[in-house]
Amino acid sequence: MIAREKLNLFKQKFGPAINRADLTGENRVFVFVEPSALKSVCEHIFRDLDARYVIGIAVDDRPYSGTFLAAHDFAFDRDNILCSVLAHLPADDPRVDSISGVVPAANWAEREMHDLVGLEVVGHPYPKRLVVPDGWPQGVYPLRKDFAWNQAPEGFDEHQEFKFDEPPPGCTVVPFGPFHPTLDEPAHFRLYVEGEFVRGCEYRGFMVHRGIEKLAESVLGYNDIPVMAERICGICGCVHSVTYVQAVESAAGLRPPPRAEFLRTIMLELERLHSHLLWVGLAGHVLGFDTLFMQCFRIREPVMWIAEKITGNRKTYGLCVVGGVRRDLSSELEVELGQVLDRLETQWRTVLGAVLKDRNIRKRTAGVGVADASLVKETGLVGPLARAAGVAIDCRRDHPYAAYGQLDFDVITAGEGDVWSRLVVRAKEVLESIKIIRQCLAKLEDGPIGLKIEDELPVGRLGLSSVEAPRGEAHHFVITGENNRPRRWRVRAPTYQNLQGVPTMIKDQRLADMTISLASIDPCFSCTDRLETIELATGRARSWSHEELIRLARSRQG
Amino acid sequence: MSILSKVKEAVICLRAGRVTLPYPAQPRPTPPNFRGRPIFDASRCIGCAGCANNCPAREILVVDLCQEVRVLQYLGRRCTYCGRCADVCPEKAITMSRDFETATDHVADLGQRLELFMSTCQRCGRCFTPPSALDQLKLKGYRFDDVAHERWVFHSTAYGRDEPVVEDVEIELD
Incomplete structure (x- = not known):
């Protein structure tokens, strides 16, 4: 051992x-x-x-x-x-x-x-x-x-x-964010720029920290948290939900039935498919290549539809509970899922055939935002960022969870550590995901989809779980507790580590490369901050002061 | 060869043609097991409040007006349509409908209110056994959620023993 x-x-x-x-x-x-x-x-x-x-x-x-x-x-x-x-x-x-x-x-x-x-x-x-x-x-x-x-x-x-902080001598400060066209969520980078070149930056984030961990350890219950954890992130929601339940299961010594593990694996890979397709599209968008963006989103849409058919929703699948999953996969949907994957593979190979030889994209991204293997080690970078730098880490293979131990797939790596390598890694991982889901469908056996939990969970046990999210490893730490809820739940999203590598990645690069360098880690500020977002539209054209908005939000009327 | 790539990319776009759906001019049906707005069936509800105790968003309030009348109020404003209420409901009184177009200019339109006549002793908890130790139904006793302010009164250890749960209402903690 x-x-x-x-x-x-x-x-x-x-x-x-x-x-x-x-x-x-x-x-x-x-x-x-x-x-x-x-x-x-x-x-x-x-x-x-x-x-x-x-x-x-x-x-x-x-x-x-x-x-x-x-x-x-x-x-x-x-x-x-x-x-x-x-x-x-x-x-x-x-x-x-x-x-x-x-x-x-x-x-x-x-x-x-x-x-x-x-x-x-x-x-x-x-x-x-x-x-x-x-x-x-x-x-x-x-x-x-x-x-x-x-x-x-x-x-x-x-x-x-x-x-x-004071900027270094000779540098001008260029604020990037909290609201910036390439950022979908608020985060502030204070860039120190010398001429066209970025010499350093200061990061201030966590602007939307809403304390979901506090909520979990004081208000919610064990089985409430998976659907809340899912709302930590709009893209890798299922990942957080699975990571949480696995951490609780590992703390309580529960093992979900095999069919539940396979269903979790299928949904995690569907999530990776749509996330990677979305990211390649967004990277194109940030580079000003909107054709790629449109085509990626067109190819991605059937993945969302099949997820909706399986779980009842395009995103936020509501799939997991402690000890299993909530919904089974019918045999008709298995067939349909197979057909969706076939179409997706053909279409994606066509797009790859064009994009991976596109010299414009390559010139724009090669040598940009480099994170090399030593940065990966020092800052703990994970996911496609690490694999693009030649560091072959992938929780699916290294720490097999759910059904991954029984599946055969490759860990895609590249050697340059730049944005181009990340693009290649993620684009090729789409094909691996398709392979994984096909194996899952072939190996899926009938059986129960959840454990019957008769007793309350033991108190004061520690649980760890790591799941390979599309962006890298998501890690949850749980201490089980009284009153049907954990004492402590700590969420570490992949972006939490990856963002710490950004200052080094953008150092001595051109200011214009900042956007794609940042976009290339696929930053998810909501994961990092651990929030839930609520959009509020007023419908009327008037400007609101900060206080008025707060008052409006708190008045709780219609 | 980059020019070849551009030609290929153009062909991909042309082949794809127009993919935009004519929504909302033509409604797009949702799949059969879609999780839309939950619908509460008053004729089936036995007022066990299991849905309220297991709603992650705390969107379902229960208040006992007297020994016989229990009100179950679904607010619907920050409901995430997760469907946990329908899962734990022992009488299948809650169905997740296929309705997702719930935009309204008056948020109270989304709520549902059930006034239930409770004929048997609420304290004995005789209805059924909870599905698992984790889905706590907490059947016993009365409930006094703060319907006036639309707040769930939490049975939570987050409060100190001596602190009031809600400033203006006095409630005994579990």
Whole structure:
């Protein structure tokens, strides 16, 4: 058992510092260490054992153990192991050593630990606010258990402007966003530009953070969360829903029936199909090549229709519950799905035949927004971004979940790490997805689609799950809890890591390449911020001030 | 050869022809198991409030006006049409209709209100067993959701023991 070997390695090196170790299943390792040893253990795992950094999590565990918890998740991609290193911190002085100096990928996660739970991260290289806005009062931490889910803190100044860093000498500041034609969602990049060239940037995001994790651990129930998790992202909704239920299942020791696993796999791959087709189209759109955009969307539409027939909706499939899926796939729909895939494959091969030889697209994207293998390692980049840089990581193969362990498919890689490579990787992955769904249809056996859960789920168990979203690995961390809801649920969307690579990708590039560089990671700010979006149309032509809009929204009349 | 690519791309567009559908001039039927607006059937509803307890958006309110009369109010404004209410309903009183064109200038049009005559003891919880330990139906006791302000009164540990659940209404916590 490889997980045990890893644990023995830790014990040999850090014996006295390890307080407790849990092996839950063959490929989950939870190591509880002394807070003082957290940094050296993480450094050892990241550097010497060459694990990939996934995410850092802070938990207010005071009502249960009287301490705070700080955790760092790592993935051993070659050994199919997800590992979490945890440390209990005293309630009166929750200080933890920053690991960002040795594991740069932990930068945002540690800032979020401070913003939301109030851990003091000692020695962080850039201890600036990340999630909460600058007007948020000092010393108020929304993810602590003594902060009610619907509480508005006293002293919140919503008019407080962000305090930005000084640009480097000789550089002009060019604001990019929060509202920009290529961004579908708000995020602000403050670009430092010297002539035509970007020399650096400062990122301020999380403008639409709505605290869905807080909602889950205080209001919703286990089976309410999958349909809410789905609304974290408008594109990879099913991914978040599956990741959440898998994390809960792994914590509670449940295994859904095989048919449910295959149905999940089919829907995840349908989601990847429509997402990749959408992204290739949008990349064309950002480059000013709208013909490609139109054709991609035309080819994509039948995928949305078949998803609607199977699940009852084009998007937000509402598919998963803990222990299984909600809807079965009828044999007529199986046949129809096969026909949709056949047509899609023919049409997509035709488009690929044209686009992959199109010199205009290639010239516009080759050498642009380069993320090389060392950046992938340092910043923890995932998904097509990593694969385009030649780093063959894919959770479907490395950490098989659902039915992927029984399927045969290739992990597409390219070597250049530029936007062109990402385009090629994603375009070819469409064909792999089609292959996967065909295998699923061939192997699908009759049987139940859900477990009958007789007992309440055990309390205080830890669960990890990683799912390969179209954009990269989505990772969820769950601690099960009382009252039919988790104590803590942490969502890490792929964009959370990928965005951290953007400043390096755009450095010393032309300003005009900023849009496609950013678009090439397929940024999903809603995933990163973990929100739900609500659009509000007034229908009348008048301008509203910020206060009027808020008042209108809060008056709750018709 | 780029010029060949351009020719190919032009051929793809020409072959595709016109793909836009004449919607809304011609209505486009939704598939049979489409999840549209939920419809509540008052003749079947037994007032167990399982839908209200399992609605992720907390869009279904239940209030007991007296021992015999229970009101179930569906607001419909931020309903996500997930269909969890229809899943847990033991009497199949909720169907997910195929209706999705619900735009209106008055949001109350989307709501539904059921006034149910409860003939048996609400406290015994005799109706049925819940489908699973996770789909808690919480059958016992009275419910006092805040219909006036259209708020679900949460049975939640997010509140401290001494804090009022809703400032202007006093309610005992679970």
